[in-house]
Amino acid sequence: MSASELHLGGITVEAADPQMLASFWAAAAGGEPAGSESDVYLQAEAANGLRFHFHRNPRPRGDNQMHLDFRVPWGQRQPEVARLISLGATLRWEVLDEYPGMRLTVLADPEGNLFCVAEVQSS
Numbered sequence: 001m002s003a004s005e006l007h008l009g010g011i012t013v014e015a016a017d018p019q020m021l022a023s024f025w026a027a028a029a030g031g032e033p034a035g036s037e038s039d040v041y042l043q044a045e046a047a048n049g050l051r052f053h054f055h056r057n058p059r060p061r062g063d064n065q066m067h068l069d070f071r072v073p074w075g076q077r078q079p080e081v082a083r084l085i086s087l088g089a090t091l092r093w094e095v096l097d098e099y100p101g102m103r104l105t106v107l108a109d110p111e112g113n114l115f116c117v118a119e120v121q122s123s
Contacts, residue, residue, distance in 0.1 A: 011050065011068065014057035015111055022054045024110050027087045067106075067114035077119040081105045084117070 015021040022033035022040035029050050031042040038056035072080050085091060089107040092114065096103045101121035108114055 010053055012053045012055060013113060015054045016056070016058055017111070018054035018056050021109065021111055022052070024088050025052055025054075028084055028089070067116065069116045069118060071118050071120065074119045074121050077103055077105060077117055080117050081107065089115075 013021065018035075018038060018040040019033065022035075022042060025031075026033050026042055029042070029052075033040045033042060035041045040054045042050065042052040081089075081091070084107055088110045090110075092106040092108055094103070094105045102118060104116045104118035106114055106116050
C-alpha cells in the first residue's frame with residue numbers, strides 16, 4: 001500500500017455570520033479575512049498554516065460533528081484560553097486530571113463550534 005496523498009487543504013465552517021466568525025478566527029489564529037459577505041477566507045500564509053473558509057448557512061445547526069484541536073507549549077494553555085475568551089470564545093469545560101501529562105480546555109467560538117486548547121508535557 002502506498003503512502004496517502006491526502007493532505008488537509010482547509011477547514012470549512014458553516015456560519016450564520018461568516019464575517020463575524022472570520023474576524024474571531026483571524027484574531028485567534030492570525031490573518032486577515034478576505035472574500036464576500038457570504039464566503040470569507042483566511043489564507044494559510046496569513047493564519048499560522050491554517051486555511052479557513054467560512055460559508056454562510058442560515059439554517060439551524062445540529063450538534064457538533066467535529067472540532068479543532070490546538071496545541072500550545074506546556075504552561076501556555078491558561079493565558080491562551082484567557083486570550084481566546086477575551087476575543088469572544090466561551091469556556092465549555094476543562095480536562096485537567098484525566099490524562100497524565102496533558103491538560104485541555106474545550107471552548108466554543110461565537111457560533112458554538114467547539115475547539116480545544118491542549119498542553120502536553122514533554123517526556
